[in-house]
Amino acid sequence: MTVRMNIDCNGCYQRIRRALLHMQDLESHLIDRKQQRVSVCGAFVPQDVAIKLRKRTNRRVEILEIKEVDAGGGGGDPPAEGGGGGGQQR
Numbered sequence: 001m002t003v004r005m006n007i008d009c010n011g012c013y014q015r016i017r018r019a020l021l022h023m024q025d026l027e028s029h030l031i032d033r034k035q036q037r038v039s040v041c042g043a044f045v046p047q048d049v050a051i052k053l054r055k056r057t058n059r060r061v062e063i064l065e066i067k068e069v070d071a072g073g074g075g076g077d078p079p080a081e082g083g084g085g086g087g088q089q090r
Helices: 010-021 046-057
Strands: 002-004 026-032 037-042 062-065
Touching: 010 026, 010 037, 010 046, 046 062
Parallel strands: none
Antiparallel strands: 002 037, 002 062, 026 037
C-alpha cells in the first residue's frame, strides 16, 4: 500500500517512522521524503493502517495505491489439471 503524507521536517519523519514501527501487522515500510510517500508491506487492512497513522501522527493520510498479493502462489497461470475438456457437464 502506498499513502501520501506531508513530511515537512525530521520530526515529522520520526513521528511517522515510530508509528509504523509500533504496528504489529506490518512486515516492512519505506518512507520517501522527496515524494512525500510512505509504502507499507504486510498482511493488514489498508483502511485500518491509514486510520492508525492518522491518529498517531496527527497528519492527513491519502491512500494512493493498494496492491494485493496472493498468499500461496508460485506464480504464473493456475494449474490446468483434470483434462480441461469439460466432459462432466450436468
